[in-house]
Amino acid sequence: MSGKIDMADPKSGTIVLVTGAGGYIGSHACLALLEAGYTVVALDNMVNCWKDERLSQPESLIRVQILAGRQLRFYQAELLCKTSLEQIFKEIIQEFGKIDVCMHFAALKAVGESCSKPLQYYKNNISGTINLIETLAKFGCKSLIYSSSATVYGDPATLPIRENDPTGINLTNPYGKTKYMTEEILKDLSNAEPDWGVVSLRYFNPVGAHSSGLIGEDPNGIPNNLVPFVAQVAAGKLPSLKVFGGDYPTKDGTGVRDYIHITDLIDGHVKALEFILKEFKGFKTYNLGTGKGYSVLEVIRAFKAASRREIPYEIVGRRPGDIAASYCDASLAQQELGWVATRDIDDMCRDVWNWQSRNINGFKKETDPNCLLHSPKKLELLLSNLTKLEHQKAGRKLHLETIDAIDEAKLLQDYEALQKLQKVLKENEVRRLEGKQPASGQENVSLPFCCCRQ
Template identity: 50%
Template structure:
């Protein structure tokens, strides 16, 4: 299968590109490198022994993406490209609506012109907002995110649902995933955020490797086992397997647009993650407890029954393996791809 991966130089994208290349697919990447590095693709090529064509392009450049797709014979697109920091989206909503929505619209128009009708979209559990009962199920409506980032995901899902309803030749997977963690076991590729990390585990890793002084735990008085927030952490390789399973499912099933949760179905607390990482790394992770952060929910995790029953997909890697792989990446690359 010939596959274009947008945002393929990023964290989840690069791991997916590697898996696809190792499986024998013909893969190309388009990325604007706003929050990624071409070095990740060079390392994917090293691991896979496969040359990966890399196109530096912003998806909002509609003539550019149209020219890339025109006549190229792509069978499918996996769409990761987009801005993704919740806090930043609150401060810079126009950047998020402009980038994430305009980029997707340009992409699907280019796909339509090229006759490519199969799309796997990187959505997010943030589409469920703060009113969905736990565990989250795909049947919950209406989607009601609490921040601009999540709203761009929910809006994009609606655009794609409407598109598939208008033109049944489209086959679209909407993958709502939870908290990606870990790295490739080789330590060659992993998460390398620009600036101060927005997510828990890369922050922990940078504290452990000495780049940051300490971690702030936002609240320890929630109604959970140890008072800290619980989230559904999923190994990035399990997430990759979910994308491959969705790709294969779309090739065989004319489903229109359909959503699947990708999660473990288990909540793990902030303190449990810290302890698991300390055990994996063999070093302490200093932290202080701060006040609750606005918008944080006590608990969220997935009901991944639909993915198991329809895609044949189940997350198999636990938090210990996630932390061990993350530490291998961070300890071998203290400055990420820059060092």
């Protein structure tokens, strides 16, 4: 046992620092980590996640904490500002005693924008990462899980792509280069300082949303990726889809990609975390994909079936820099991490549609006075109460937040009501996944958010 937290639950003694926590992948990771019992410290500068101006945290993370029934510690932190980063790390160490592992998601990721603003991408993604690893080391953490990408393979000479295939060749955009260069930096660091343990996870195409439909991908402006674009066409927010290239040497002439459900992707991170916690030292890369390629037309068909909406599309010329096909061999992650993706394209489209149709404007909402999320005071009290009760139940002292004037009866009432709601919601989710209707009388049960009351 170490740190200030008195551990009744051994995993809560493991402190996981998550950068880019408010974003698409980071928020799903925070939820999985909280659900698995870890203590989560979340950082984000909020350049790419939405926040209600009356709240101190991104909306995605507020929902994560309500879903998990546990609180995380959030810091608005800018990786490019080393002085303030060090100050935040000092506070983290004062409060938690240590950082065990860092999951590093923070980055800029828009491929097109990286071509028009290359310096911004190199500075943010590379200098930001260097600041982070120097600060981690200064405060005693030398374990890192890095968000890499299939883009590091460029246009692959052979398929499926394996981890020891060449990387860094013919990369067509600065974003992809930042992912490749960061991997090289992390590799060199692990060679030079053998007490570092770094796992770089090369994502193929993450799509999907948490099965609750409360968190998902919320692109700023016109989506860059196929599935969020298709979702907005299905929802009537965009008129039609342009399919770039119908003459590739693939099954139907359109580009083929390996799509992976966000829940599978995050399971891969939890496995990597368990792996790194077993004192892993060195540098390892793993592909995270399903190993199966779907064409653009197959994705459109699957989304049409999931949403029961028309998806108008038009096939146009190829887009410069695009490749014909990319899918991976994910067997190394299976052998060494014990991880395998289990969800297919129909699951991905179903969950994206569930998220998109409940949150037509993503996390941004119109004001609804009955929604818990629109009452910041009530929400903050509930989160504080949850934390206090959780700590009390585990028989440990509260260090996360100092809470004054707690009304014990109200506290129990809120907590138990939330637990009950969560239980029914989980049962309904299982029934929905099995293709069944919710149990009688439970059809309209929802967490107290306006987006759930549709």
